[in-house]
Amino acid sequence: MGAIRVDGLGKSYGAVEAVADMSFTVECGELYGFLGPNGAGKTTTIRTLTGQIQPDAGTVRVLETDPATEPTETRERVGILPEQQSPPSFLTPREYLEFVGDVRNLDSDRVAERTADWAQRLGFENKLDTLHTDLSRGQQQKVMITQAFLHEPDVVFIDEPLANLDPLVQEQVKRFLVSYAAGDNAVFVSTHNIDVAEEICTRVGIVADGRIVTERSLSGDGGVEDGEHDSDESLLEVFLERVEREDARDLPSLERIDA
Numbered sequence: 001m002g003a004i005r006v007d008g009l010g011k012s013y014g015a016v017e018a019v020a021d022m023s024f025t026v027e028c029g030e031l032y033g034f035l036g037p038n039g040a041g042k043t044t045t046i047r048t049l050t051g052q053i054q055p056d057a058g059t060v061r062v063l064e065t066d067p068a069t070e071p072t073e074t075r076e077r078v079g080i081l082p083e084q085q086s087p088p089s090f091l092t093p094r095e096y097l098e099f100v101g102d103v104r105n106l107d108s109d110r111v112a113e114r115t116a117d118w119a120q121r122l123g124f125e126n127k128l129d130t131l132h133t134d135l136s137r138g139q140q141q142k143v144m145i146t147q148a149f150l151h152e153p154d155v156v157f158i159d160e161p162l163a164n165l166d167p168l169v170q171e172q173v174k175r176f177l178v179s180y181a182a183g184d185n186a187v188f189v190s191t192h193n194i195d196v197a198e199e200i201c202t203r204v205g206i207v208a209d210g211r212i213v214t215e216r217s218l219s220g221d222g223g224v225e226d227g228e229h230d231s232d233e234s235l236l237e238v239f240l241e242r243v244e245r246e247d248a249r250d251l252p253s254l255e256r257i258d259a
């Protein structure tokens, strides 16, 4: 099933054109990496796909729902780990995950079971009853990862999944994301970490100036599968080449500077 479809998406904030004619699709079973420099339009695209903001132009569909007109239907079926979001300071992880389970209409026994599983998987069992305000950034990130997957959604949007996590937990989360996508779910990861994208993603879209400038299928062994590019070319090389090319388009030419 088509998980995410974006066609001609445009979104401006006043005079700032954050997203301009963005188009791409993601199928269930894909771990799709959304890569781009600061200010490229990644967060704006995710916010549109999760019904947090309305597009100015184009169409977006998530599991055949329209997040602009059916935000509740969309959000019921997706998991979201937003950029730099912390769990509520006045709740403990257990209380927060019970609340999320309630909002997601999950049976309380199931929530308790999944909370215990995730706490064990990510190693925060001994913090389940500690207020978030007394948890480290990494421990809070583990709780945020748990809430995104609590209802086992078909599509998950994650901004910088490995932020603040120690190397051991990073490995566990990477392995989990790969296996979750392989279970016929779509995992959409926005990241600046090109090495991680190259390691775990099945496909990446490189974003610059509010649109996809190129997409690459990844072979899973660090190689980039592409007819246009040398297969030995790393994803970092592809990224730098395409993003610099877009930057150069925006810069005045030397002749114009000299004139």
Ligand SMILES: Nc1ncnc2c1ncn2[C@@H]1O[C@H](COP(=O)(O)OP(=O)(O)OP(=O)(O)O)[C@@H](O)[C@H]1O
Pocket (backbone or CB within 6 Å): 013, 016, 017, 018, 019, 036, 037, 038, 039, 040, 041, 042, 043, 044, 045
């Ligand atoms: N609420 C807002 N009001 C005005 N401009 C905004 C707002 N949010 C984003 N922008 C602008 O829109 C553009 C795209 O921002 P966006 O946050 O989508 O980029 P990004 O690719 O997620 O960047 P980063 O990698 O730095 O998180 C930027 O020029 C940014 O300054």
